[in-house]
Structure formats: structure tokens, C-alpha cells
Amino acid sequence: MTHQILLAGFGGQGILFSGKFLAYDGLIEDRQVSWLPSYGPEMRGGTCNCSVILSDTQIGSPIVSNPDILIAMNLPSLDKFENEAVPGAKIFVDSSLIDRKVNREDVEAYYIPATKMASDEGLSGLANMIMIGYMIKKAGVMPYENVEKVMAKVVPAKKQDKLALNIKAVELGYNFD
């Protein structure tokens, strides 16, 4: 089983961090993992994306050009990557920031107002993890019971006060609708 995941949005939305979260799950489950960020000037305020591959067999290219899971957290990302997704892909859209629907009919589209939910619940800056929670529910990339364990690994020691908030955000996304 291989998941080719592409996470995309603005710099500052925690795209790379949410990718790291998935990668760490792969690590503790002893799966093959690769995590590759876009790098360079676009990280500083422009668009930002991150390829994550989780697989039970050896990973070839770490570059996800045709995702089977796409998380889009802004319109340019959806515009850019919607047509690249494989047929049958699951596309997750932050509907509080993207006001259009997914055009393709051969993919499964999921909408969640993650950024609005985050600010309503006092979890500002954690829309990324709400997206992840929802994605786990719908795509089953990782077992939900791993969330706390993985989060403890991926949240840096200096920021352990953020641990509970991150877990709450995943939970919120997981329990959406």
C-alpha cells in the first residue's frame, strides 16, 4: 500500500509541519517514508508545498507529481494541483479560504472550513492539523489511535505547551460532519 500525498498552501500555514506529522507516523509504524518540501523564496510568504510518501515497499521518486491525496489550503494550490491528481484521488479543500468547488468528477472532493473552525475554537494557526484530522478520517492514511504518540514526537520539546492544542485540532477535524 502506498500513499502519495501532496499538501499545499501558503507559507506560514504549517504545510511542512503537517507533512512531517504524517511522515513521523510512517516512521513509528516502520513504513517507508519520504518527505520533500518545496524550498526557496516561495517558502517565504508565497505558495508552499510538501510531498509525503508512505509505503510498504521501497520508495522511488520522493517527488509527488500525481497525488492520490491532495490537501489544498489556498486557491492557487487547488488551481495548480487539481488536474495533477490521479483519477480516484481524494482532494481535501479548506472551504473557508477556497470558495470554489473541485471541478473534476473522477475524484472524491471533501470540504471543511478548517481555518474558520480553528479561529472559532481558539486554535488559530492550526487549520493545517484540522485538515489532517479530517483527511485521516476519510482516507485512513494512519490509525487515529497513533495521533497522540506521533504528535509527541513531532512537536518540538520547546513547544510542548502546543501539544494538546495540536491534538485537539486533529480531533476536531476527525469528528467533523
Add this chain to the structure above:
Amino acid sequence: MADKVLMKGNEALAEAAIMAGCRHYFGYPITPQTEIAAYMAKRMPLIGGTFLQAESEIAAINMVYGAAAAGKRAMTSSSSPGIALKSEGISYLAGSDLPALIINVQRGGPGLGGIQPSQSDYFQATKSAGHGDFHLIVLAPASVQEMVDLTFKGFDLADKYRMPTMLLSDGTMGQMMEPVSLDMGEVKEYDKSSWAACGTKCEREHNVVNSLFIQPDELEKYNFERFERYAQIEANEVMYDEYRMEDAEICIVAYGVAARVSQNAIDKARENGIKVGMIRPITLWPFPKAVLNAAADKVKAFVSVELSMGQMIEDIELAIRCKKPVLLCNRTGGMIPTTGDVLSKIEEANKIGGDK
């Protein structure tokens, strides 16, 4: 088995260097390898090592030259334009028979070029890393684990043969994270007392570290000796990896990220019934000539997959004595060939000599 950790290629490489006993890092910031310097800046002071941000790449490589001359494991890292600046010092390291590790996390060129991954410094690394008759050992990692293993190995080879070694990587390998084991075993120590300039303690004749030989016959003698050592390296240190070559009729040759992409294309082509495999050079110098030449008697064509306008392809053609056609599948300027690009080149190669 030691626990694996998830690390960026650049950081894993830096940690591997420390584990290999390197306590002297000199560098200058340049994308996409700055994580190496940042990691060293954090770690070195905690373990009694030296991290120094030099005023230029030229100064950095000469600081490496100084520390290496004093008998220490020393390294520098940079990316393509910075490596060009270091070429003077690299030639002096080679000419003075000094071990050191030089990291090139390649980006697109020429000139200031770009900052995205590239393999367009292949010629520079393998043929002409500086003026004069010399070689570097050139290692090409294709995973974060190999960034670690080849850094460790690179220091060992440098000491073993008293010469600079280059790790030729690219932005993808530097920036990506993969699970990696840092369990690398013992560091082998080499006796450097016969040549290192670390003080005579008034117990021996002075050691002189030098690459100047004004008498041409003397300089020639040193060059001959160095090339005898190179011949040993070519005989003993070639590394490569084979992927699905057992019954292959087409042989892809690719290193680094190009090999990773090619692997996907090979799997896809095999699903379509095309017998294709890959020989992935891990040492670019010494180049795995013998295995390629042997493969040339079995396959009908080769495909060189590169992030350049076609540089390694020349070594493939030489290695196989042009016995079989070599097709080029390439992107440049920071672009990476896609699985689809490689697949269509495989299909093109498969038409050579008529479909079976």
C-alpha cells in the same frame, strides 16, 4: 538494529560527519545546503569542535586545507557556484595529498543559475574540480541513508588514500526527510604523523605540506605516484547498485534523485512488459566502467537519466566503448525529469532493433 530517526538529508549528513570524527567545519552560506552549516554551528561548540563561517568559499576551503594539513578530519559544504570558488583550494588539497570532505549540494547553473536541484556539476566533480592532473573520489547518494553512509565512508576513503573526497548531492537529497539509521560502527583511525604539520615537538624532522615542485621531473614523479594510487582506487573502490537488471534489455544509468525517479519508471515499464533495469553509480569517480561494459553485451540500449544537458552520458559511452546506443533523458536548470519523461524514453529505447 538502532532506532531510525527522521532527518533532513543535509542535517543527517552533518551528524554523520560528526560521528565520523570531524570536528572542523568551515563554510559560507548558500542555498540549498545552508542547513549543514546551521547544524554544525549548533553542534560543534557543544562537542569541543570548530564551526567557522568564513568570509568566502575561498577562505573556507583554505581553512579546511589548514586543518587537514594539521592532521584533522575537516570538511566544507557548498552548492555549485560556491564549489567553483573552492576549486583553487581543492586542487591544492589534491596536490598536497591532503584528506578532506567537500560537499556539493548541487543547484542549477551556469552563473548564479537557480536554487533548485541539478546534476550539472558532473563534469566539474569528475573531470575538472580544479587545475592540474588529479581526481577526487566522487560519491553520489540517492537517499538520506546514503547521505549518512557516504559521508562516513567519504572521510574514511579520504584518509585511506590521502586525497579529497566529494559528496555530489543535489537539492532534493539535501532537503528531503527519510527515516535514517545513524548506526555506522567504529571510526577507523589513520596514522598521520609522517606528514601532518602539527608541530615537531622537536622530536623529528619538520613536516612540509606542499604542492610546489619546481623541477618538472620531480613534479612528474609525484603525479605518477598519485595516479598509481588512483589506479588502486579504480580497482578496489567502485560502488554501484543494480535494480531489476537480471533479464534487462534496456539499462538505465542514473544517480541521485534521477535514479529515484527512474526506479518508478522502471516499475511502470515492467508492468507494460518492457524488460528494463538500472545500474546506479554510487561512485561517479571511479566510474563503474566494468559493470556497464559487461551490461553492454546483454542489453540493446542504455538510457542516461540526468539533471543536466548530458554529462554522465559521455562516461557511459566511453565505458561501453560505444557498443550500444545511449539515449539521453534529461531536464536542466532545476527541473527534474518526471516518471513519464523516463517512461517515454524507455519506450523509445525499446523500439531500437525492432520490437521483440
Add this chain to the structure above:
Amino acid sequence: MVVFEKPKALADVPLHYCPGCTHGIIHRLVAEVIDELGIEGRTIGIAPVGCSVFAYNYFNCDMIEAAHGRAPAVATGVKRSDPENNVVFTYQGDGDLAAIGTAETVHAAARGENITVIFVNNAIYGMTGGQMAPTTLPGQVTQTSPYGRDTSKVGFPVKVCEMLSNVDGATYLERVAVNNVKNVKNAKKAIKKAFQNQLDGKGFSLIEVVSTCPTNWGLTPEKALEWLEDNMLPYYPLGVYKDKFAEKEDK
């Protein structure tokens, strides 16, 4: 009774320098200082590219030949390899230190690198046969300034001690000459202090030695000494340009 001996730190080999060249004196002063401080066994010298390129053959301590201009960077690498024990000096000419190696010089000083720099300024490129140096005087004729150095076209000489005196990291800067006995004695005192500073961990010391090049100046050794006195010293006044610790002691 022995009245005159070669310093131990100086190798017993013929020097290749031209008749009347002052490199020999400066080598001897450095070697005497190494002897007197008893540091030969832990001293590492860095030779430049220029007339003193073969200096690695002339000193008995461990020696390293550097690329042109890079001696301060090489010295930095050596010093940092064992800062508690190593004593590291560079021996550089004007082209090496003040043209191609300006960046390495200035930044070694700025870092306060704990090394000793012996800078031989003879206002010309000697080894390549007498071309214009960064320290060639205005109007001075050389192979590449055959009509005299025209400052309106090629600018002015670099005054190294003056320039570095504005660098906070520099500890001790003194300009000396070796054209007469008094000056030679002063030069030795300065060189010794520059090494002692390093032993005391005080940081970057540079001694500029105003020197002659009879061959490329086209003068006899004797006339060259006069020319130095009449032309070089007015442009490059001798003296201490910076002594960080003396300033502190004064205060």
C-alpha cells in the same frame, strides 16, 4: 669561542634570495624569536606565493605552503585545529597579503584570529620579475607601470597597518624596517612581541617589515637601502599603529 651562530629554527640550507635582499634578515629574526621563546616544536609556519615561496624549506618547524593570498585562512584552519598548543605564523609579501589575499587578511584580523603575520613590504612583485604591487609608490617605475605608477589611473598604494588599525579585531600592528642596525633591533622586538601576544592568547598581530628589492628596483643593495629610506619610509612611516593591550594598560 663561537661568536655568531645560525638560529636553531633556521634550516642549514642555502637561501635562494638575491644578493642584498632583506628576506634573509627577516627569516633570521623570526627564527631567533622562535628559538628565544622555545616554541619550535609547536610552531607551524605558513609560506606564501611570492619570493618567499620556499620559506617552507628554510624554517625547521613544521611548514605548510598556501595558495596565493590564502595564508591567513590556512593559518586559521591550523590554529583552530589545536588552539591551546599550536603557534602559527604566516610569512607573506605585499602582493600576497595586500592584493590577492586582502579579504583573508582583513577577516583574519576582524576575527581576532590568534596568529602572527609577518608582512614583507618591498613595493614590488619580486618573484614574477618586478610588476606593480598594491604597495608600489606613486610614480614608481615597474614592469607593469613603465611610466611610473599613475594614481589617476591605477589608484594609490594600500597602507596595511593604517587600514587594519581600524579593524576592532586586530590586536597589535607595527611597521618596522630592516635597513640599519637600529631598525633591525626594533624589528626583532616587534616580531617577538607579535609571537608573545599569540602565546598570551591576545589575538591577531601583524608586523609589516618595509623591505628592499635591489634586483627589481634596479639598484645596488646599498643604493636600495638609501632608496628605502628616502622613498618608502616617508610614505610608510614606521611605528606602532595599534596595540590593544598597551591602550588598556595606559587607561
